Amino acid sequence: MRRNLALSVVFSLSTLLVFQSDNLARADTMFGLFGSTKWTGFYYPSKHDLTVNTRSPEFDTVDECRSWAAGQRAAMSIPAGADDYECGSNCKPWDNGIYMCDKTIR
Numbered sequence: 001m002r003r004n005l006a007l008s009v010v011f012s013l014s015t016l017l018v019f020q021s022d023n024l025a026r027a028d029t030m031f032g033l034f035g036s037t038k039w040t041g042f043y044y045p046s047k048h049d050l051t052v053n054t055r056s057p058e059f060d061t062v063d064e065c066r067s068w069a070a071g072q073r074a075a076m077s078i079p080a081g082a083d084d085y086e087c088g089s090n091c092k093p094w095d096n097g098i099y100m101c102d103k104t105i106r
Contacts, residue, residue, distance in 0.1 A: 039058065
């Protein structure tokens with residue numbers, strides 16, 4: 001099976017770095033490429049109704065955010081695949097309970 005890999009390009013000083021999109025979050029956290037990154041999780045018990053969600057506290061790493069989402073699934077006894085989540089970097093409240101994030105990943 002062939003996978004399409006999305007690549008993200010990051011410029012840091014005079015160095016060009018290329019990361020697979022899933023690893024960009026780890027590189028950001030490990031190398032501090034974008035300054036201090038905080039991650040916020042958004043957990044959706046039903047992937048068909050994204051209006052019902054739980055927001056996490058801020059985490060220092062995307063892996064902590066992903067663990068939080070897995071913990072939400074387990075605590076609510078939601079079958080795998082029925083739910084969804086996303087982790088957003090540097091999220092800020094915007095309007096009517098909506099949050100704006102620099103980027104979101106799974």
